[in-house]
Amino acid sequence: MTGPILVTGAGGVGKTTVSAALGVAAAQAGYRTLVLTVDPAKRLATALGLDELHNTPTANKMLPTLWAAMLDSEASWDQIARSHAPPDAADRLVNSEFFHAITRHFPASQSYAAAEAMAQYLDDRKWDVVIVDTPPASGGIEFFTAPTELTNLVGGRLFRWLTGGAIPGRRELFNVAARPALRIVDIALGSDLLERVGAFLFDLRTTYDGLRTRSQEIEKYFRKSTTIVVTTSDPAPVTEAARFFKELPQVARPPAAVVFNRTLPTAWEKAEIPADTTRPLARNLALWAREARRQETVRDEFAARYRTRIVSIGWKPSAPTDLESLAALIDETGLLADLID
Amino acid sequence: MQQQLLLVTGKGGVGKSAVSAALAIEAARRGKKVLTIGMVEKRGLAAHLGVESLSYEATEVRPGIFALGIERPAALDEYLRIVLRVPRLSRIGPVARAFDALASAAPGIRETVTMGKVLFETRTNNWDLVVADAPPSGAIGSHIRAPKTVSELVGAGKVREQTRWMEDLMGDGARTGLVMVTLAEELPTVETAETLRWISGEGLIGVAEVITNRILEPLGARIPADLSTPIGAAAALHAGIFQEQQRWLAQLPDRGRELPYLFGVTGPVEVAERLADVLEQR
Numbered sequence: 001m002t003g004p005i006l007v008t009g010a011g012g013v014g015k016t017t018v019s020a021a022l023g024v025a026a027a028q029a030g031y032r033t034l035v036l037t038v039d040p041a042k043r044l045a046t047a048l049g050l051d052e053l054h055n056t057p058t059a060n061k062m063l064p065t066l067w068a069a070m071l072d073s074e075a076s077w078d079q080i081a082r083s084h085a086p087p088d089a090a091d092r093l094v095n096s097e098f099f100h101a102i103t104r105h106f107p108a109s110q111s112y113a114a115a116e117a118m119a120q121y122l123d124d125r126k127w128d129v130v131i132v133d134t135p136p137a138s139g140g141i142e143f144f145t146a147p148t149e150l151t152n153l154v155g156g157r158l159f160r161w162l163t164g165g166a167i168p169g170r171r172e173l174f175n176v177a178a179r180p181a182l183r184i185v186d187i188a189l190g191s192d193l194l195e196r197v198g199a200f201l202f203d204l205r206t207t208y209d210g211l212r213t214r215s216q217e218i219e220k221y222f223r224k225s226t227t228i229v230v231t232t233s234d235p236a237p238v239t240e241a242a243r244f245f246k247e248l249p250q251v252a253r254p255p256a257a258v259v260f261n262r263t264l265p266t267a268w269e270k271a272e273i274p275a276d277t278t279r280p281l282a283r284n285l286a287l288w289a290r291e292a293r294r295q296e297t298v299r300d301e302f303a304a305r306y307r308t309r310i311v312s313i314g315w316k317p318s319a320p321t322d323l324e325s326l327a328a329l330i331d332e333t334g335l336l337a338d339l340i341d
Numbered sequence: 342m343q344q345q346l347l348l349v350t351g352k353g354g355v356g357k358s359a360v361s362a363a364l365a366i367e368a369a370r371r372g373k374k375v376l377t378i379g380m381v382e383k384r385g386l387a388a389h390l391g392v393e394s395l396s397y398e399a400t401e402v403r404p405g406i407f408a409l410g411i412e413r414p415a416a417l418d419e420y421l422r423i424v425l426r427v428p429r430l431s432r433i434g435p436v437a438r439a440f441d442a443l444a445s446a447a448p449g450i451r452e453t454v455t456m457g458k459v460l461f462e463t464r465t466n467n468w469d470l471v472v473a474d475a476p477p478s479g480a481i482g483s484h485i486r487a488p489k490t491v492s493e494l495v496g497a498g499k500v501r502e503q504t505r506w507m508e509d510l511m512g513d514g515a516r517t518g519l520v521m522v523t524l525a526e527e528l529p530t531v532e533t534a535e536t537l538r539w540i541s542g543e544g545l546i547g548v549a550e551v552i553t554n555r556i557l558e559p560l561g562a563r564i565p566a567d568l569s570t571p572i573g574a575a576a577a578l579h580a581g582i583f584q585e586q587q588r589w590l591a592q593l594p595d596r597g598r599e600l601p602y603l604f605g606v607t608g609p610v611e612v613a614e615r616l617a618d619v620l621e622q623r
Contacts, residue, residue: 011477012354012529041527097494101448105483136353136479139382153445181435185443188424189450190498197446204446235609236385237354264578271571280562281572288575290605297607317581319527 003224004118004130005339008143008244010237011136014261015230016040017319017329019133020048020068024323025330026340027066031128034067034121036114038135043321045070057121063323067127069117071135076113077103084210089203098200106153107138111146119218129340140243144222144251147215155208219251226339227255232262233295238302245306255308257335260299263312264292311335342549344518346463346471346510350481350536351522352529356554358385359609360522360600361474363616365390369405370621373469376407378459380484383410386474388609399462407468413451416458417441423461424499449490452483453504460507463516478521478536485511485519485545511546518549523593525553525586530593537594550597553590557583557602598623 007019016037023035034057035048045051048068049060055075060066081093093099103109114135122130134143142149186194227248231241244255268289273282303310311333320326330336349361358379365377376399379386383395387410390402395410402408417437444450463471476484483490488504488511495501511517519540523533533551540548560580565573590596600616 010354012352012524039528042531043527097448098446102446105448105451105480106445181439184421184425184436185439186498188421188440188499189443189447190496190501193447193495193498194443197443200446235388235607236358239384265571265574268571268575273572274570277572278562280560281565281576284560284562284579285572285575287604288579289571294605294607315578315582317578318585 003221003226004122004132006132006134006143006222006225006227007230008134008227008255009230009259010240013230013232013237014313014319016044016133017326018228018230018259018261018313019131020044021320021326021329022336022339023048023066023068023129023131024063024326025336026129026131027060027063028323028327029336029340030065031340032065032067032126033129033131034069034127035131035133036069036071036118036121037133038071038114040070040133041319041321044319047321047323047326060323066323069121071114071117073110073113073135074100074103076117077109080113080116080211081207084207084214085203086206089206092203093200093207096200096203098197099204102153102204106150108142108146108149110135111137111143112150115143115146115218115222116214119214119221122221139240141247141251144248147211147218151208151212151215154204154211222252225252227252228257228259228335228339229255230259230261233260233298238298242302242306245308256339257309257311258302258306259311259313259333259335260295261313262315263299264288264295264315266292266296268292269296309338342518342520344514344516344549345469346459346473346517347520347549348459348473348475348481348485348517348546349520349522350475350478352479352524352532353477355522355524355529356600357477357522358382358474359389359612359616360520360552360554361386361472362389362613363600363620364520365406365470365472366403366613366617367620368470368472369403370617372405374405374407374467375470375472376409376462376468377402378462378471378473379408379410380455380459380473381411381476381480382474385609386410389613391610409462411455411458413441413454416454417444419461420454420457423457424503426499447494449483449487449494450500452487453491453500453507456484456487456511457503457507460510464506464510478532481519481536482539482543485540486543489545508545512544514547517546519546520549521551523551523553524555525589527589530589534592534594548595551593551595552598552600553593553596554600555602556586556590556599559583 007015009015023033027033050068055072057067057069078094082090118132229241229244231237248254269292349357351357365375368375379395387395392402395408397412397415399407399409459473488507492501492504521533523529564576564580567573568577603615606612
């Protein structure tokens with residue numbers, strides 16, 4: 001295989017469903033396929049064969065070429081600490097409340113954990129197709145920039161902010177009296193905290209070399225990746241989708257396609273209403289036709305602006321949750337053939 | 342809702358910013374002087390209020406409605422000045438940077454700065470109502486818990502001294518309330534129920550209302566037998582979504598007003614105004 005398939009887009013648009021559908025379609029076509037997903041709805045997880053929360057790839061009983069794994073960012077971070085820091089520092093890190101604060105709240109950290117898991121499975125070379133349902137980001141191409149962001153953070157940005165200059169020795173950091181800025185922070189927070197965070201940052205820094213090397217490998221995979229952007233026709237997710245077309249070319253190939261989920265048939269827009277139609281039914285079609293027209297305008301504007309392949313997935317009352325209907329979602333579009341050649 | 346501060350949250354994509362703007366518009370129509378705050382993500386709120394962007398200084402964006410967007414450096418600067426009681430600290434830059442570095446690692450501090458700005462504005466009594474377009478439900482817990490987290494983390498510093506009044510203001514159900522926005526779909530419903538459970542367990546803030554967004558009216562007719570025609574297909578889709586929505590609505594432990602699905606509405610300002618119309622009636 002050439003590289004991973006990365007499924008991106010705003011939250012709530014059906015990214016996980018599209019990732020799963022692509023996975024099922026690829027697996028049914030005979031490719032050994034792995035779907036890495038973040039937070040699937042329960043019924044969808046069950047369809048993928050993820051009855052429990054599996055952090056490691058699990059083969060689907062109904063479709064043995066399909067594997068799936070949940071990305072548990074907290075567990076991944078413990079593993080990252082252990083693989084990049086010396087054993088004693090790693091022990092302190094995974095037990096540190098500061099480590100958990102950073103890995104939980106630093107915007108790019110969930111993205112990084114997912115990217116590192118992705119790289120690990122690509123290294124295994126066990127799958128023909130690896131599909132990543134990218135985690136909800138704080139916006140735009142964060143998944144792609146997370147490795148660099150995080151390496152910079154760990155490598156010294158925090159330190160330099162704290163010390164106002166070069167990276168100090170352990171002793172100098174606590175020389176609060178010598179640095180007026182630190183003295184004020186000390187008054188604000190209490191010196192005990194300053195000291196504890198300082199000690200933590202020393203431990204965190206031991207992961208720097210490992211993180212940097214790994215980040216470079218991850219970025220190599222990104223450059224080989226194929227990205228598809230999922231959206232609905234609503235303004236907020238469309239704006240988010242547009243960001244990928246504007247920003248992604250800086251770090252990887254531009255998106256291969258945009259998938260408009262929950263699309264209504266354009267045929268409704270000009271449908272004739274038979275004379276014997278009851279009023280509620282006629283009114284209902286008029287409403288949905290108006291919405292179909294709005295959607296079409298949004299898609300047309302997007303296509304004209306970004307000159308990209310547009311794939312439409314029809315609006316279903318509930319998201320498909322079995323293998324057949326998942327595959328059907330993608331089969332109609334011909335998208336798989338474009339992504340895997 | 343009688344509260345003076347509403348924190349509007351919900352899963353990403355449920356229309357949190359649109360509902361925030363609508364709540365503000367509806368209150369302003371009743372003659373209230375309203376401040377809207379974009380706490381983390383500001384573009385959505387700006388669009389629904391019809392402005393390009395939000396600045397850190399409260400600006401009147403529509404008659405009776407002021408808006409500001411929290412920028413962390415500015416909020417940190419203001420916070421430090423208040424906490425340290427220094428009216429003018431000439432070299433706040435290095436202090437802010439050092440503080441920010443600590444705050445990256447120490448849980449609760451950043452969130453306290455952001456929540457602090459919202460609570461400071463509420464405390465000034467300059468506003469009849471403050472509507473905060475808060476972080477999504479995945480991150481709201483760490484913000485609500487932030488003052489408590491900080492007071493557990495730090496010993497006797499000045500930051501800790503500031504946490505008490507924040508907790509008091511947030512916990513006063515007569516003054517502050519959380520508004521949960523949700524859709525009648527599986528993931529938003531599950532996340533809303535989980536968030537509500539967490540909120541009631543922690544007891545740090547009261548829930549003002551659970552607002553469900555994009556709800557369909559009943560079809561009001563039998564679905565035709567022939568689903569191949571647009572009439573039949575549109576009826577089946579409508580009835581199918583309606584049924585699915587009712588199923589998820591029934592699973593919500595707590596339900597307030599319902600907002601309708603807006604067919605064919607394109608502009609974000611029009612969305613906010615139409616939702617405000619409905620809020621006014623219900």
